[in-house]
Amino acid sequence: MRFFFSSNKNKVANSTVKKSKNSGSFCNVYTLSETGPVRDHNEDSIAYSFPENNHKNLIAIVADGMGGHNAGEIASKIACDILLDYCLKYWEKYTPEKLLQKAFKNAHNEIVETGKWNPEQHGMGTTATSVIIQRNVCYIGHIGDSRIYRLRNGNLTQISKDHTLVNQMFEDGDITMQERDNHPMKNVLLQALGTTTNIQPQITSNGWKILEGDRIFMCSDGVTDVFSDGDIKDLLSMSQAEFVLECLSCTATTRNVSDNFSAVLIDISSINRTLPSKTKEQNVLL
Known part of the structure; x- marks a missing residue:
């Protein structure tokens, strides 16, 4: 599959272009969260913010909730709220690894406790995929089957x-890669916030250096259900x-995606195209 746009080549959607004399790379962020053509409400949430009002710093989260009457969207919103707020509050106190460990634990506990007090929300849970x-x-901090990709040098x-x-x-x-990608039970989770007694999120300890030209892509499984890695x-x-x-x-709508789909694209550039810093969150009901 190839994608081409020929009109309005200078268009910059929902952004302003700002060049800086400072060295280093900026995090230009583009987001999407949609219900899709089949579902009647959106249980995905996304959030991001620029700590210290510096667009070289970033916290971004994608969460895909599940369980009960409207409980999925509650679980995903709790995850985004707590992960974002905790990381912003303790940005200077802890290392990124420690920040993510503590934030994931707090989000998990809050989802479990919230579910205890409302029968309709009991057992609710959510994936949570985050980048600092x-x-x-x-x-990265990650649990579930939402994903983080990096495109570097093609x-x-x-x-x-x-x-x-x-x-x-x-x-x-036990199975091949092709069998994995097409298995009827591929969405059965072993780990998620709120649904297991003990969580074991994937959290990087040392991280990896970003380079100008990198693109970091975070998405819920609604995207990967209809887009291959090649796509x-x-x-x-x-x-x-x-x-x-x-x-x-x-393209997702044309392919009649059966789930909500959400994505965050982080474009690493020497040019700052992002709007003035403020926390942004989406849990879109269409």
């Missing part, structure tokens, strides 16, 4: 690990980042 960028180093790498039964079967050598690579390879999610949305 600090001093040009990227760290090479796509999945950074996060799917916490699913089918991926465990693949890692154990995602083609999307992220588009020259203008502001068109990537627009194209993703149109």
Whole structure:
């Protein structure tokens, strides 16, 4: 699959362009969260913010909730709220690794406790996939089957690990990659916030250095249900980042995606195209 846009090549959607004399790379952020053509409400949430009002720093989260009457959207919103608020509050106190460890634990406990007090929300849970960028180093915290990819020099790498039964079967050598990707139980989770007694999120200890030109892509499984890794690579390879999610949305709808779909694209650049700093969160009901 290839994606082409020929009109209005200078368009910069929902952004302003700001050049800086300071060295280093900026995090230009583009977001999308949609109900999709089949579901009647959106249980995905996304959030991001620039700590210290510095667009070289970033906290971004994608969460995909599940369980009960409207409980999924509650669980995903709690996850985004707590992960974001905790990391902002203790940004200077803890290392990114410690920040993510404590924030994930707090989010998990809050979802469990909230579910105890409302029968309709009992057992609710959510995936949570997060990125922290600090001093040009990227760290991730992740649980569930939402994903983080990195495109660098034309090479796509999945950074996060799917916490699913089918991926465990693949890692154990019981099924092939093709069988994993097409397995009818591929969405059965082994780990999620709120649904297990003890959580074991994937959290990076040392991180990896970001480079100008990198694109970091976070998405819920509604995206990967209808886009292969090859499709995602083609999307992220588009020259203008502001068109990537627009194209993703149109294509997902055309493919009649059966789930909500959400994505955060982080374009690492020497140019700051992002709007003035403020916390942004989306849990869109369409």
